[in-house]
Amino acid sequence: MADFLMLSLVPLVVAVTISLTCALLGNFLVLRRQSLIGDAISHVALPGIVASFLITGTLAASAMMIGAGVAALVTVAMIELIKHLGRVESSAAMGVVFTAIFALGVLMLEWNDASGVHLDVEHALYGNLESLIWFEGVHWSSLFDPKALADLPPQLARVAWVGLMVLTFVVVAWRPLVVGSFDSAFAASIQARPVLTDLLLVIMVAITAIAAFDAVGSIIVIAMFICPAAAARLMTNHLGKQVAWSQVFALISAVLGYVLAGYGPGWIGFEASLSAAGMIASLTGLILLLACLFGPHRRRDGGQPASA
Amino acid sequence: MDVWLRALTFSAGYNTSLVTLGAMLLGASAGMIGSFILLRKRSLVSDAISHATLPGLMLAFIVMAALFDNGRWLPGLMIGAGLSAAFGLWGVQNISERTRLGEDAAIGAVLSTLFGLGVVLITAIQAMNTGGQAGLTDYLVGSTAGMLSGEAQLIGVCALVLLIAIFMLRRQFLLVCFDAEYATTNGIPVQRIDTLMLMLLLAVTVIGLKVTGLILIVALTIIPPVTGRFWTDRPLQMVAIAAICGVLAGYLGVTLSSVRTGLPTGPLIVLSTFALFALSLLISPRRGIIAMLVAHYRFKTRVHLRQGLLAMARREAIYDTLTLRVLRRHDFIRRDHVPTPAGLAAARDAEHEEQLWSLYRSLYPDEAAHLDHLGLEPISDCLPPDMMMLLELRLHSPLRSAS
Amino acid sequence: MKASRIEDPVIAESPLAIHGLTVSYGQKPVIYSVDFVIPPGSLSAIVGPNGAGKSTLLKAALGIKRRLSGEVLVYGEPYAKQSHHVAYVPQRSSVDWDFPATVLDVVVMGLFRDLRWWQLTRRRHRDKAMECLSRVGMESFAKRQIGQLSGGQQQRVFLARALAQSADLTILDEPFAGVDAATEKAIVEVLKALKQQGKTLLCVHHDLSTVRDYFDHVLLLNVRRIAAGPVDDMFTEATLQETYGGRLSPLQIERIVAPSSATQEA
Numbered sequence: 011m012a013d014f015l016m017l018s019l020v021p022l023v024v025a026v027t028i029s030l031t032c033a034l035l036g037n038f039l040v041l042r043r044q045s046l047i048g049d050a051i052s053h054v055a056l057p058g059i060v061a062s063f064l065i066t067g068t069l070a071a072s073a074m075m076i077g078a079g080v081a082a083l084v085t086v087a088m089i090e091l092i093k094h095l096g097r098v099e100s101s102a103a104m105g106v107v108f109t110a111i112f113a114l115g116v117l118m119l120e121w122n123d124a125s126g127v128h129l130d131v132e133h134a135l136y137g138n139l140e141s142l143i144w145f146e147g148v149h150w151s152s153l154f155d156p157k158a159l160a161d162l163p164p165q166l167a168r169v170a171w172v173g174l175m176v177l178t179f180v181v182v183a184w185r186p187l188v189v190g191s192f193d194s195a196f197a198a199s200i201q202a203r204p205v206l207t208d209l210l211l212v213i214m215v216a217i218t219a220i221a222a223f224d225a226v227g228s229i230i231v232i233a234m235f236i237c238p239a240a241a242a243r244l245m246t247n248h249l250g251k252q253v254a255w256s257q258v259f260a261l262i263s264a265v266l267g268y269v270l271a272g273y274g275p276g277w278i279g280f281e282a283s284l285s286a287a288g289m290i291a292s293l294t295g296l297i298l299l300l301a302c303l304f305g306p307h308r309r310r311d312g313g314q315p316a317s318a
Numbered sequence: 319m320d321v322w323l324r325a326l327t328f329s330a331g332y333n334t335s336l337v338t339l340g341a342m343l344l345g346a347s348a349g350m351i352g353s354f355i356l357l358r359k360r361s362l363v364s365d366a367i368s369h370a371t372l373p374g375l376m377l378a379f380i381v382m383a384a385l386f387d388n389g390r391w392l393p394g395l396m397i398g399a400g401l402s403a404a405f406g407l408w409g410v411q412n413i414s415e416r417t418r419l420g421e422d423a424a425i426g427a428v429l430s431t432l433f434g435l436g437v438v439l440i441t442a443i444q445a446m447n448t449g450g451q452a453g454l455t456d457y458l459v460g461s462t463a464g465m466l467s468g469e470a471q472l473i474g475v476c477a478l479v480l481l482i483a484i485f486m487l488r489r490q491f492l493l494v495c496f497d498a499e500y501a502t503t504n505g506i507p508v509q510r511i512d513t514l515m516l517m518l519l520l521a522v523t524v525i526g527l528k529v530t531g532l533i534l535i536v537a538l539t540i541i542p543p544v545t546g547r548f549w550t551d552r553p554l555q556m557v558a559i560a561a562i563c564g565v566l567a568g569y570l571g572v573t574l575s576s577v578r579t580g581l582p583t584g585p586l587i588v589l590s591t592f593a594l595f596a597l598s599l600l601i602s603p604r605r606g607i608i609a610m611l612v613a614h615y616r617f618k619t620r621v622h623l624r625q626g627l628l629a630m631a632r633r634e635a636i637y638d639t640l641t642l643r644v645l646r647r648h649d650f651i652r653r654d655h656v657p658t659p660a661g662l663a664a665a666r667d668a669e670h671e672e673q674l675w676s677l678y679r680s681l682y683p684d685e686a687a688h689l690d691h692l693g694l695e696p697i698s699d700c701l702p703p704d705m706m707m708l709l710e711l712r713l714h715s716p717l718r719s720a721s
Numbered sequence: 722m723k724a725s726r727i728e729d730p731v732i733a734e735s736p737l738a739i740h741g742l743t744v745s746y747g748q749k750p751v752i753y754s755v756d757f758v759i760p761p762g763s764l765s766a767i768v769g770p771n772g773a774g775k776s777t778l779l780k781a782a783l784g785i786k787r788r789l790s791g792e793v794l795v796y797g798e799p800y801a802k803q804s805h806h807v808a809y810v811p812q813r814s815s816v817d818w819d820f821p822a823t824v825l826d827v828v829v830m831g832l833f834r835d836l837r838w839w840q841l842t843r844r845r846h847r848d849k850a851m852e853c854l855s856r857v858g859m860e861s862f863a864k865r866q867i868g869q870l871s872g873g874q875q876q877r878v879f880l881a882r883a884l885a886q887s888a889d890l891t892i893l894d895e896p897f898a899g900v901d902a903a904t905e906k907a908i909v910e911v912l913k914a915l916k917q918q919g920k921t922l923l924c925v926h927h928d929l930s931t932v933r934d935y936f937d938h939v940l941l942l943n944v945r946r947i948a949a950g951p952v953d954d955m956f957t958e959a960t961l962q963e964t965y966g967g968r969l970s971p972l973q974i975e976r977i978v979a980p981s982s983a984t985q986e987a
Contacts, residue, residue, distance in 0.1 A: 045426040095607045102361040109537030113588035136437040193816045198785045199809035233430035240423045247866045249821045282445030284438045291434025310418040311868035617748045684967035
């Protein structure tokens, strides 16, 4: 059991928190047909971090966060610029920008041989959930021991703060988010500030992606932005219930994925563990697959004319 | 610099030249097929395809390692990648057609899930402890450094075949991209051509894996077509420009990567094509940002000038600050907003023009609708002299116009 | 601050006064230098061919679209200050009807201003929304998923949402596009009832044959303002000819401008 505390508790909590946070925001991304903005932003976190490392020379969390944040803002600004001034269709504009910035990141990494310092492409993509070890977590009593708690990996607190912030945002901005997602022209006419809401949503996505990046890598973030919310959409026609379903799905895939990756191979006789981030992403995809096949509201209603 | 020059002139050894040629052919076919996909507004489908190759790559490696003890045989890896990409594509199609989810969600779901699965398989391979797994992660960002000449030949030949196939099918593709419904009514098998288009995209992706890596091959199918769009409005010209752009990117990228050992090819190819794109975005005369901003500003001042002059002619007060500034710049008003003699004359002219235009519009509504004018240009530039004469006469003898 | 047109009493009382409004996409103007003043308590139509800039005019007036030049005043003040006086009904096709919401949810959106973020939707909000729904004959659909509605029903829901806003000026973009005859009749009745209460209404309208029956004021628009004023004075053969160019045959125009009594006799 002490093993669990030391090795598994923190990664599990981090994975669950990130999954819940991403899935919460994902509801709005999926409804606005902007799912891929999460994909784009997650890809550019690496270049931001590499750039900040090259400039500041440290791998301090704050410098990395700022670097990734700047990269995300630059990406969003460039996408908007190319979309509006260059009149390029939005998904193509997204594809142009995030691939180019990602390429720049990889080039900077290889050019300066920064790969030596635990920064590499693989880490960026699938994170290192398993490295979040709580050395002081030797016994259940450690949970109440301030000294032991101080030793918790810093990612845990970071992820928790971001989760809290996103939750607050969604609660406070619920109505503008809903109205703007459904009918942005109407939202503008009642001064619900759809453009501002849109921007804040993207900023929240960026912050979440960046906070998650270090701990769990980008692939799980992309999966969690899209799959649980998409699966939830197929379960219900009610927005509140959709959000609830997405949280349930995110929780199930995070917990089950972590357990399967860590202990699954052992059950079939292999002495190894698999990537937890990859397993969580795969599981949430599996849930979506099941929802696509059996979800009660999987098909469009089709606007059948009922009698007036 | 010297090294780069040698690479640029294809004199840096057989292998480098071969890889350069292969990358150029790859760039051309990616640019061409990407153009059709862009016209079909499905650019990011290639993102799903490329990420979906990962589990296939890894499974192929595992199978080959178990059977032949060598998992890195390129054709085998390509087949595996192709199969799992096809599965991903099938997933995207089915999710967006058969459920209420949009294509964006389908793409995102497929790419992240299959990539996640691939990552799980990578860790499984690492745990298996077989030989030859070191180069596997090269497929993420591409590497041509250790490429065997046989592999380079394979890539080059495949890219050439694809190039020819795309070239031969260009007209069918164009029809479907332009107006799928019209194509259907003309008995063209739209569904089949669409599938063929996506299959070719998939093939390009798989071939490009080794060169640019699976994340960056997407760029090669999106950026050159978007660049082409800046220079022409004609689709086949756009395809050609995209192909040239892809060739240039492959050429620059591979040769640049030979400058220093350990430089990854993929990012350099992508950054080369992005540089071409950025240049086009800025300076293209028809859709470039600079040209558009200048034109927009000019147009805006013309509208304000015209409205200001008309307001002066009708003795209305002007409140708009930009209008006032424009009038002031032309010395049509004084600092205290009182019209100057030149301003009054210009205002009279503007009013006269306006009357001629509106007379023309009411006398000849059909022609006026076709002319698509605004009354911003001098009317005498738009209409023939005899028509001008007629309008002037009518304007000055209202009795006749009433008849 | 700079002087403004507000001093003009006609402008100050007008629910919507537009002056010199120009909107362009790049260098292609969608509407050019349009002047238009709506009298209070009127039921006005904006009429013109496809691509004449009708919807754009509304969007620019509401600040949804950037304008190149011109001024828009709502009761003598800029729109941003006066938006609570205005309800806007966008084109039905502009939204995703697959959105997970019920009919009642959509109508409650019209109460956006009355609800702070910490407030839950209460009984009285729902009652108000239900009342608006019953005014358009849709009260029995309150719990229905919006994706299951027909085109006409969707349009009624949109109108109910506007009713919930209790605005003085209601702006509707093509409210009769693709709706069934029963819905068209119901909507006209609601609009006329609002006019009876002294509210002002402005519709983009595409069916020329009903302009005389439904509206009292009209703006004929084709990029420029062709004519504007009371329907009886301005909705004539000459102005229609100028607005539509060769797109309408003389026979069609004759039929359209004939007084409505004549069509009823026929």
